[in-house]
Amino acid sequence: MARAKRQTTSLEPSDRLIITDLTSEAYWERPPTEAEQPWLASIAELSPEPFVLNAQLEVDHQPTIEPILTRDVEGWRANRYIGEIRHQGRTLEIRPRLGIDVLTSWISTILNVQVLPQTATTSHTAAGVVTQLLAALWRSAVLTAGQHALPRxxxxxxxxxxxxxxxxxxxxxxxxxxxxxxxxxxxxxxxxYNNAPARAVVLADRYLDQRLAGSKWRGDRVEEQLNVLRTATGSRPASPSLQEIKRTRYSPITLKWRRAAELSWRILHDNPLAVTADDDTTHGVLIDVAELWELFVLHCAGLATTQPVRHGTTTHRSGHVAVSTVDETKTIGRLYPDIVVGEDPITAIVDAKYKPLNDRRGVDREDLYQLHAYASTFVAPLAALAYPQVGDSRAAAERNGPWQSQSSLLSFIALPVTVDECVTKLAQTFDLR
Known part of the structure; x- marks a missing residue:
């Protein structure tokens, strides 16, 4: 992790750079100063892994790791992560270009829980984007864990x-x-209920509530669960260690509380919402939005067809670009598509791309080659790249599609970001084959 000498004890406006994900430097709210250029370069060298908090979504594959920032001909660009990184006395805040409500609705859809409380007030939306998203992820973990029982x-x-x-x-x-x-x-x-998982959850709730003061951010169900746990542990219980959380005996019904407790412990331990960067450490919290988009599209695909839909990145669905003619056990180029529709035969392959699909950027060459490799390797009559839809205009790659390639149709589609409309468009796409 990068280190730097202490530079400041408070974050002045000039110490914070606010940008939007997948948006080049030329379109930021303000351009970075000359002094910020080497600072951005040092952030680009950081690994995002210590800061990413998507683990509770139960993804069944190793997520793609990309740099937090990259630089191209248009300057610096944030990649697939949103959140905050406090580094060398300055803060980089990456906001979602689609808005906080869209992302929280994706989490609700993925986990089948109401992540954004219906009782939320306008003061909740006034909170920082990172605070809201962190609270939404924590809330989703608690709601999922508490669907059947509390951590007794x-x-x-x-x-x-x-x-x-x-x-x-x-x-x-x-x-x-x-x-x-x-x-x-x-x-x-x-x-x-007075145990290590409950104490971690109660303390994380207190931590978040201090930063979302005045808003009904929990929702009725979480509020009800926390009242029971606080009665058992007290409002300020002793903080458990991570080993205590892992050593706790969980039943099959309460096993998901381990994930909620581990996320709570990390929130408390890493203190990602600290208001100052007054030492030589780097800390923060990032959300992998590309992963959220992939899981959202997977959920919508399952509703759009009666055929089996699998997460292609499991061990059950992978392929290879080439097989040795000398030894059939030797292969080159293993492929893991995001979504596989149908089984014996496969009828469609869908790969989710969080990046925008527009005429200015177009379809990246590597994405086109990847899609063609999926179609030929899995012998699928339809292969599609799915992008989030922004605005009403359609890119040329979608308007002129689908595209014929040997025996497969290649489709580039911009999907609506709401579940019902997304399901409708995916159903229409699957009917093309």
Whole structure:
């Protein structure tokens, strides 16, 4: 991780650069200063992995790692991540070009939970984009974990008296009798919410609530769950260690609380919403929006057809560009498409691209070659690249499509960012084959 000497103890307006994802430097709210150019270059060298908080979405593949920033002929450009990075006394804030409400609706669709509370007030939308998204991800983890049960665990309790409560502890009873006591010792398992996962969740809730003060950001269901947990742990419980969270015994019903607790622990440990950058460390939080888009399109594809729809990046669906003629076990160029429609035979391949599809940028050459490789390798009659739709205009690649390539149709489609419209357009696309 990059290090720098202490430069400032507060973030003045000049210490914050606000940009939009996948937007070149020429279209930022303000151009970076000469002093910020080497600072941006140092951010481009950082690995985004320590800052990305998408783990609770249960993605079944290793996500693509891209630089936070890249530079081309139009200057600096943010890639697939949004969020904040505090580095060398300055802050880079990357906002979603599609807006915070669109992204939270994607998370709701992916996890089938209401991530943006219906009780939210305008003061919630006034909060920082990173704060809102972090709260939405945390809320989604808690809602998903609490669909069936709260994180209750068993605690072994010993007691002594004239009556047995639970199971008789013969060894302990013998020791008390030898010491002259006439009572018996018994043990029982008491169910409690005062445990490491619950304490982590309660503390993360407190952390976020301090930064979303005045807004009903939790929603009724989360509020109800937190009231139960706070009653058991107290409003300011001792912070658990990550090892305590991992060592906790989870039942199949409460297993998802481990993910919610680990996310809560990371929020508390990394302090991604700190208001100052007054030391020589680099910290922040990033959300991989390309991953959210991929999972949103996957969900919509499942609703758009009655055929089997699989996440192509699982071990069940992969292919190879070429196979050795000498040894058929030797292959070159393994391919993992995002979405596979149909099974024996495959009827369509869809690859989600978060980047914009427009006439100025067009279809990148590497994307075109990738799509052609998918179509030929999986022998799919239809292969499509799916981009988020921005505005009403259609790019030439979509207007003039689908495109014929040997035995497959290649389609470049801009999908609406709302679930119903996205499902409708995908259903129309699948009917092209």
């Amino acid at each position: 665990t068993g605690l072994k309790v010993s007691s002594h008296g004239l009556a047995v409560r639970g199971r008789l502890d013969a060894a302990a009873t013998a020791r008390r009798r030898a010491a002259g006591h006439r009572d018996v010792v018994s043990t029982r398992v008491a169910r409690t």
